[in-house]
Amino acid sequence: MTGWVVVAGLGPGDAALVTPEVEAALAEATDVLGYFPYVARVAPRPGLTLSPSDNREELDRASEALRLAAEGRRVVIVSSGDPGVFAMASALFEALEAATAPAPQIRVLPGITAMLAAAARIGAPLGHDFCAINLSDNLKPWELIERRLRLAAQADFAMAFYNPRSKSRPHQFPRVLEILREECEPGRLISFARAVSTPDEAIRTVTLAEATPEMADMRTVVIVGNSATRRVGDWVYTPRSVSA
Amino acid sequence: MTGWVVVAGLGPGDAALVTPEVEAALAEATDVLGYFPYVARVAPRPGLTLSPSDNREELDRASEALRLAAEGRRVVIVSSGDPGVFAMASALFEALEAATAPAPQIRVLPGITAMLAAAARIGAPLGHDFCAINLSDNLKPWELIERRLRLAAQADFAMAFYNPRSKSRPHQFPRVLEILREECEPGRLISFARAVSTPDEAIRTVTLAEATPEMADMRTVVIVGNSATRRVGDWVYTPRSVSA
Structure with a gap:
């Protein structure tokens, strides 16, 4: 055999x-x-x-x-x-x-993968160029995460964050929000998708100004829109087009 | 109804x-x-x-x-x-x-999505932080694509490219390879995954130095590793860890 x-x-x-x-x-x-x-x-x-x-x-x-x-x-x-x-x-x-x-x-x-299941529930927040970042520093230096966040924001990528928060890393997600606030406008949309497709599913979209660290936990995928991401009714989507 | x-x-x-x-x-x-x-x-x-x-x-x-x-x-x-x-x-x-x-x-x-089906056939090239970029400039200015490519390379993201090449945009993918060669080392691994999971499937991994524009067509997803992406046997994978 x-x-x-x-x-x-x-x-x-x-x-x-x-x-x-x-x-x-x-x-x-x-x-x-x-x-x-x-x-x-x-x-x-x-x-x-x-x-x-x-x-x-x-x-x-x-x-x-x-x-x-x-x-x-x-x-x-x-x-x-x-x-x-x-x-x-x-x-x-x-x-x-x-x-x-x-x-x-x-x-x-x-x-x-979690970010695509989450995006489908939210609307189409990853409908344009995007990146996926694991926010855990178990296997990489925290400085690299900070550097990637800033470059991704400067590239105007939508972003999906895996492992945004755990009990052993309480100070890191607050720091992520701080960096995003330095790099992006306060009205930038940020979605918290918890336990998507399970009975515990919870989806919430706020502006970056309104976001608090407690909105994420170990079972949450966080999706940050790009500068053009917007709401239509209860949905959040990123347009396909960027004008010159 | x-x-x-x-x-x-x-x-x-x-x-x-x-x-x-x-x-x-x-x-x-x-x-x-x-x-x-x-x-x-x-x-x-x-x-x-x-x-x-x-x-x-x-x-x-x-x-x-x-x-x-x-x-x-x-x-x-x-x-x-x-x-x-x-x-x-x-x-x-x-x-x-x-x-x-x-x-x-x-x-x-x-x-x-195509990049995840392609990645599975290649091994695990997207096993660390990565980005997805649509290389078509039908709906966005070409300058934005160039800017995103450079920032993504500087962030050391692995990258997946959708719509790398079409008959109406013959000069763009050669330019993408040129930018990657400016930003990345010549040994960087780049995989071309054509028509994954169909009878026409073809997978090929080369170094950036060896890559030619003809390796991509309309049905190809291109995956560029990060600086740590390597081969093990016939597989290509990106390690989970980055040392400080």
């Missing part, structure tokens, strides 16, 4: 946002590995071993997946959203680079 | 990448509107009117959808990829802003 590793994106939460491609991989798997709330989204069945693990154990999990595949097992590593956006795909290739054994068959299966 | 408008993302091409949410909306629709190759991906059935139209008719198509919904029809506007990324969602809200009639019920349904 030939083992393999699939890194699959489960989307933001709703089962109706999981692709048939990912469902098919899960149906063939012998093992599912991942952060425990994501593994909890996979239905148990005979012959399937569910191996939830904690956050910040990404590299160990990826190495374990490679090891299991070498034994002939069919392993799905589950990510929320898309596995290639601040999720498990990079960790798997890091583990592969460090491994001494030959690489098993690997496939990455895309999913609906 | 209450009409509605749904803007739905069909993903990059493969039916296995269409979400169940989008399939459910199509099953309830009376009308499907969109650019003709996307409408061609929807199975005909009795009671469903398929209305394909040409490219660059986005606003007319969106206004028509609003008009049909006001008559009680259930309208799905189909986009390839995700409707919120350089696609029909913004056009719909522009049409809504210009409309005098009350807004119908509107929903935006996310899809797998």
Whole structure:
């Protein structure tokens, strides 16, 4: 039996946002590995071993997946959203680079990433050029985050922020808002999309002047419009056009 | 009967990448509107009117959808990829802003956007902070594109380019490569992902020094790594970490 590793994106939460491609991989798997709330989204069945693990154990999990595949097992590593956006795909290739054994068959299966699910609920805030920034400084220096924020604002990108806030980093999101206020006008629209597509979903759009750090938590994606982003009724959208 | 408008993302091409949410909306629709190759991906059935139209008719198509919904029809506007990324969602809200009639019920349904499908085939090139830029200057001044490219390179974002090249803009993609060569090192990895998830799929990664304009066409998404993006076997990935 030939083992393999699939890194699959489960989307933001709703089962109706999981692709048939990912469902098919899960149906063939012998093992599912991942952060425990994501593994909890996979239905148990005979012959399937569910191996939830904690956050910040990404590299160990990826190495374990490679090891299991070498034994002939069919392993799905589950990510929320898309596995290639601040999720498990990079960790798997890091583990592969460090491994001494030959690489098993690997496939990455895309999913609906949080910023696109959030944007769809908000309207079309990412309808023009945009960037995605992970605001956690667990794996990069805080100075780099500040520099990227300023350059992104100067480029007039719409911006999506992942991991805007956690208990261990209470001072950082206030600083992000401060930088945005230095670089952007006070009426700039900023949307807070919490737990999109789950029963806890909450969407709120305010101006940058009105934004407070408490509007974001660990389950929130934050989307900042560009200078042309505006409201139409309850929707927020970024026009396709910029005039010369 | 209450009409509605749904803007739905069909993903990059493969039916296995269409979400169940989008399939459910199509099953309830009376009308499907969109650019003709996307409408061609929807199975005909009795009671469903398929209305394909040409490219660059986005606003007319969106206004028509609003008009049909006001008559009680259930309208799905189909986009390839995700409707919120350089696609029909913004056009719909522009049409809504210009409309005098009350807004119908509107929903935006996310899809797998081309850059994430491409990234999954390439490995994990967007595994760290990144930006998405539409290289077409149909709706914005070329100078803004050049400015964004330089700022994105200076921020060390990985970059995904939509619409890199068309027959009507032959000189622009060569200029993009020129700017990237001014801002980035010659060994920077650049991937060309054509027609991902279709029978015509072709993926190729070269260094910036080796890249030529002919490697991109209208059906290509181009992904430029950041300064740390590297190869492991046949894969290309961007590490999660940046050291201080």
